[in-house]
Amino acid sequence: MPQEVEVWYILPALRRELAKVMKFDRGQAQKTIARMLGVTEPAVTQYMLNKKDKPKRSRGDQVKIPETLKPELLKSADTMIEAWSKTDPSDNAYETTTREINHLILVLRDAGVLCDIHREHCQGVHMDCNACGTE
DSSP states (O other), X not given: OHHHHIIIIIHHHHHHHHHHIIIIITOOOHHHHHHHHTOOHHHHHHHHSOOTTSXXXXXXXXXXXXXXXXXXXXXXXXXXXXHHHSSOTTTTHHHHHHHHXXXXXXXHHHTTHHHHHHHXXXXXXXXXOOTTSOO
Protein backbone atom coordinates (compact mmCIF):
# COMPACT_ATOMS: atom_id res chain seq x y z
CA MET A 1 0.00 0.00 0.00
CA PRO A 2 1.32 3.48 -0.80
CA GLN A 3 0.49 4.63 2.73
CA GLU A 4 2.78 1.94 4.16
CA VAL A 5 5.55 3.13 1.84
CA GLU A 6 5.09 6.63 3.23
CA VAL A 7 5.38 5.42 6.84
CA TRP A 8 8.15 2.84 6.38
CA TYR A 9 10.34 4.52 3.76
CA ILE A 10 9.41 8.13 2.99
CA LEU A 11 8.87 9.54 6.49
CA PRO A 12 12.22 8.29 7.88
CA ALA A 13 14.04 9.48 4.74
CA LEU A 14 12.39 12.91 4.94
CA ARG A 15 13.29 13.22 8.62
CA ARG A 16 16.88 12.32 7.75
CA GLU A 17 17.10 14.90 4.98
CA LEU A 18 15.34 17.61 7.02
CA ALA A 19 17.73 16.94 9.92
CA LYS A 20 20.71 17.31 7.59
CA VAL A 21 19.57 20.61 6.08
CA MET A 22 18.61 21.95 9.51
CA LYS A 23 22.06 21.05 10.86
CA PHE A 24 24.40 21.69 7.93
CA ASP A 25 22.56 24.41 6.00
CA ARG A 26 20.78 26.18 8.85
CA GLY A 27 23.09 25.55 11.84
CA GLN A 28 20.49 24.15 14.20
CA ALA A 29 21.53 22.14 17.25
CA GLN A 30 20.77 18.41 17.22
CA LYS A 31 18.65 18.76 20.38
CA THR A 32 16.50 21.38 18.64
CA ILE A 33 16.25 19.27 15.48
CA ALA A 34 15.12 16.26 17.51
CA ARG A 35 12.40 18.31 19.19
CA MET A 36 11.20 19.77 15.88
CA LEU A 37 11.06 16.41 14.12
CA GLY A 38 9.62 14.48 17.04
CA VAL A 39 12.54 12.05 17.26
CA THR A 40 15.25 11.30 19.80
CA GLU A 41 18.66 12.94 19.80
CA PRO A 42 20.31 9.56 19.03
CA ALA A 43 18.08 9.32 15.96
CA VAL A 44 19.35 12.69 14.76
CA THR A 45 22.92 11.50 15.38
CA GLN A 46 22.24 8.46 13.18
CA TYR A 47 20.83 10.73 10.44
CA MET A 48 24.09 12.70 10.45
CA LEU A 49 26.36 9.68 10.00
CA ASN A 50 27.79 9.02 6.57
CA LYS A 51 26.64 5.46 5.92
CA LYS A 52 27.91 4.87 2.38
CA ASP A 53 29.82 1.71 3.25
CA LYS A 54 27.72 0.58 6.19
CA PRO A 55 24.66 -1.66 6.10
CA LYS A 56 21.31 0.11 5.97
CA ARG A 57 19.79 0.22 9.47
CA SER A 58 16.26 1.19 8.52
CA ARG A 59 13.93 1.22 5.55
CA GLY A 60 14.37 4.97 5.37
CA ASP A 61 18.09 4.42 4.80
CA GLN A 62 17.20 2.50 1.63
CA VAL A 63 15.58 5.57 0.07
CA LYS A 64 17.41 8.43 -1.56
CA ILE A 65 15.49 11.68 -1.73
CA PRO A 66 16.25 13.34 -5.10
CA GLU A 67 18.62 16.32 -4.96
CA THR A 68 16.02 18.28 -6.94
CA LEU A 69 13.88 18.30 -3.78
CA LYS A 70 16.50 20.23 -1.76
CA PRO A 71 14.88 23.65 -2.38
CA GLU A 72 11.60 22.28 -1.01
CA LEU A 73 13.43 20.75 1.97
CA LEU A 74 15.09 24.09 2.71
CA LYS A 75 11.77 25.97 2.50
CA SER A 76 10.08 23.47 4.80
CA ALA A 77 13.03 23.52 7.22
CA ASP A 78 12.91 27.33 7.33
CA THR A 79 9.17 27.30 7.99
CA MET A 80 9.59 24.76 10.78
CA ILE A 81 12.54 26.59 12.35
CA GLU A 82 10.61 29.85 12.32
CA ALA A 83 7.54 28.23 13.91
CA TRP A 84 9.61 26.60 16.64
CA SER A 85 11.65 29.72 17.36
CA LYS A 86 8.70 31.93 18.18
CA THR A 87 6.16 29.66 19.79
CA ASP A 88 5.70 27.49 22.79
CA PRO A 89 5.63 23.85 21.60
CA SER A 90 2.04 23.68 22.80
CA ASP A 91 1.13 26.24 20.13
CA ASN A 92 1.17 25.63 16.38
CA ALA A 93 4.75 24.37 16.02
CA TYR A 94 3.73 20.69 15.90
CA GLU A 95 1.01 21.54 13.40
CA THR A 96 3.54 23.39 11.25
CA THR A 97 5.92 20.41 11.30
CA THR A 98 3.09 18.05 10.29
CA ARG A 99 1.95 20.37 7.53
CA GLU A 100 5.46 20.71 6.10
CA ILE A 101 6.12 16.95 6.14
CA ASN A 102 2.76 16.34 4.46
CA HIS A 103 3.69 18.96 1.86
CA LEU A 104 6.98 17.19 1.14
CA ILE A 105 5.21 13.83 0.81
CA LEU A 106 2.86 15.40 -1.74
CA VAL A 107 5.81 16.82 -3.66
CA LEU A 108 7.37 13.34 -3.77
CA ARG A 109 4.06 11.81 -4.84
CA ASP A 110 3.53 14.40 -7.58
CA ALA A 111 7.08 13.84 -8.87
CA GLY A 112 6.48 10.08 -9.10
CA VAL A 113 9.13 9.32 -6.46
CA LEU A 114 6.61 7.62 -4.17
CA CYS A 115 5.56 5.33 -7.03
CA ASP A 116 9.19 4.47 -7.82
CA ILE A 117 9.85 3.55 -4.19
CA HIS A 118 6.63 1.55 -4.03
CA ARG A 119 7.63 -0.44 -7.13
CA GLU A 120 11.14 -1.02 -5.85
CA HIS A 121 10.31 -2.17 -2.33
CA CYS A 122 6.89 -3.82 -2.57
CA GLN A 123 6.11 -7.08 -4.32
CA GLY A 124 3.30 -7.22 -6.82
CA VAL A 125 3.32 -3.57 -7.86
CA HIS A 126 3.24 -3.42 -11.64
CA MET A 127 5.25 -0.92 -13.67
CA ASP A 128 2.01 0.58 -15.02
CA CYS A 129 0.39 0.89 -11.56
CA ASN A 130 -1.59 4.09 -11.19
CA ALA A 131 -3.29 3.40 -7.85
CA CYS A 132 -2.41 6.86 -6.57
CA GLY A 133 -3.53 8.55 -9.78
CA THR A 134 -0.29 10.50 -10.04
CA GLU A 135 1.15 9.23 -13.29
